[in-house]
Amino acid sequence: MLNTSNNNTRKMIVINGGHFSSLAGFYEEVSDILMSGADWKVGTLDGFNDILYGGFGVFEYHEEIEIVWKESEKSKEDLGLKATQEFYENKIRQGKPFNIELMQQKLENLIAGSGQTLFEILVEIIESHGDITLRLD
Secondary structure, three states, X not given: XXXXXXXXXXXXXXXXHHHOOOHHHHHHHHHHXXXXXXXXXXXXXXXXXXXXXXXXXXXXXXXXXXXXXXOHHHHHHHOOHHHHHHHHHHHHHHOOOOOHHHHHHHXXXXXXXXXXXXXXXXXXXXXXXXXXXXXXX
């Protein structure tokens, strides 16, 4: 959902965790919201990072926006340890073009409790963009 009423000139974009329960579902949600009218969809973490720069979706390059992630606790669970473990196991199983050693290390770190979940990775990607404010609801 895109709310065109601005908070301090920031466009508000709402991601609804109730609309998805997997990484593929997250990609579908953000594609529908952030890439409305575009002819391609997000399908990777790198692709998600790329669209957050703006300029080819619903907001412009360097435009200040606020992303509100509703039902973020549900997403934190859905995109938590189990989903992340499956994500890395699938990459390892697929092999090239993925860096198997890196994926194995990330999986081992996750299991040891020192790795990031998919939810944490997505939050970090959003927060790495200085023009974007993230609010977890």
